[in-house]
Amino acid sequence: MIYFDHAATTAMSSAALTVYQRVAQDFYANSESLHQAGTAAGQLIQEAQQQLGQLLNVSGEGLIFTSGGTQANHLGITSLAHGTKKKQILVSPLEHASVYQILDYLSTHEAYQIQRLPVDSAGHVTPASLTAALTPETGLIVIQATNPITGICQPLPALAAVAQAAGVPLFVDAVQAVGKLPLELTQVAGFSASAHKFNGPKGCGLLYLAPTALASGPFHPVFQQHGFLPGTLDTPAIVSMVAALALNCQDQPAAYRQLARLKEYLLTHLPAAFTPVAPTAEFPGICGLLLPHHPGQEVATILGQQGICLSTVSACSLKDPRPDPTLRALGYSAEEADRFLRVSFGPENTTAEIDQLVAALATQAC
Structure with a gap:
């Protein structure tokens, strides 16, 4: 073949597979449980958050573990959209299907106004075009890092500077970029990643929401993962995701x-x-x-x-x-x-x- x-998708690396098997065998307890085994699993989750934060140069406190890129995109966009009363969302025309799915839902069911940004001849959203599209009602900007069918990368630092100057949160679908390209994501309000894109396990991804960003999760009441996502965490998958990302960043x-x-x-x-x-x-x-x-x-x-x-x-x-x-x-x-x-x-x-x-x-x- x-x-x-x-x-x-990518094959799991041998390092990620080894870590997954070891953690699945030795740390199978629920990470929310209060007994010793649960505490040990919870400690691994906390260490994974901190290691991911260091690898991605963001605060580990802002990381939320998801089932993959689609869930991270849906949750991140919804939470940031609900963090403001403004109803206009600007989006690039080169996004992954999962981004348009949640934006279509917000438009149909919650009266959000979705405006697609123009791109230049190279497929880039320019700082000038983003600036021109901003209005007093713009509450969120959504622009991917790397397009999944062409490899076109958006000029994120420049676009993030425009968003920051306007006081509008920028969400980035970084699924095709994390682990593959150097990224500067410290100035964005949130971004998504998926482990199986960088030789980690399927069914495991992450969402970053900056601690300073105004965001409101769609699930209530929820006490796991800072109140943004319920459910028992997959400790082996999360720890093996960290191992895969660390190796990819190194190589x-x-x-x-x-x-x-x-x-x-x-x-x-x-x-x-x-x-x-x-x-x-x-x-x-x-x-x-x-x-x-x-x-x-x-x-x-x-x-x-x-x-x-x-x-x-x-x-x-x-x-x-x-x-x-x-x-x-x-x-x-x-x-x-x-x-x-x-x-x-x-x-x-x-x-x-x-x-x-x-x-x-x-x-x-x-």
């Missing part, structure tokens, strides 16, 4: 260089009939392609039968019949969006594997 679908520079080499190699050897999408996107681990004739899903299925794993759009959007909003925002037609294919690399991929991919794609060029 050749795996080129790392943007969808990040070398991994980035390898991803850049792989993307350059693919673009150099790609048949001329294939059109790269956002070839200069800042994160090289994702390479979008427009096929010359065939639907992306059809080609992904054919290559999958040959043992080459890749995808079209985000896995969370596969069952949505509508054209991908990212591709439409970048100026592609619905017909072109249907011919989209995503190749997403991991540091363990090789140029020999890309040669096999290119040979398989060449058969689809007619």
Whole structure:
């Protein structure tokens, strides 16, 4: 099997697997229990919060453990939206489906006004365009860090400065960025991450809400996790998530260089009939392609039968019949969006594997 679908999910690292098994065997008690075993599990959770805070350069007190990126996005956006009486939310047009899902809900059921921000020719929300879109009724800004189907990264420090100057909280979907890219998130009101994107376990993610941000959780009354999310914490998953992130942060520079080499190699050897999408996107681990004739899903299925794993759009959007909003925002037609294919690399991929991919794609060029 050749795996080129790392943007969808990654394999658990051996370090994360080892930690998961050890903690599952030795610290199975409920971390909220008052007996010795529960206290020991609770201590691991507290240590995990502090380690994550150090790795992400934020306060560990603001971290909330979730089931993954989608729950973190839903909870973070809802909590920050409810932290103010203002009803306008500005959002980039390149967000993950989970962001639009919760914004659609807030619009339909709670009368929030959702305004999509414009992007420039490179797919970026600029500080000038964000400034121009702000109104006295703007209560929240939502802008992702790294787009999951193109690799386009938004200029977060500059956008955070605009939001901070206006006194408006900025929430960042950082699911495709955490563990893969250097991030400056100290000035944002909140962000999301998901362990399975950086070689941790599935079903485990995190939400950061800055202690200074005005936020109100949707669940009442709740006493776990600062009152934002009920439920028993998955101690083994949380601790193994920390182990995975620590290793990825340590290996990040070398991994980035390898991803850049792989993307350059693919673009150099790609048949001329294939059109790269956002070839200069800042994160090289994702390479979008427009096929010359065939639907992306059809080609992904054919290559999958040959043992080459890749995808079209985000896995969370596969069952949505509508054209991908990212591709439409970048100026592609619905017909072109249907011919989209995503190749997403991991540091363990090789140029020999890309040669096999290119040979398989060449058969689809007619």
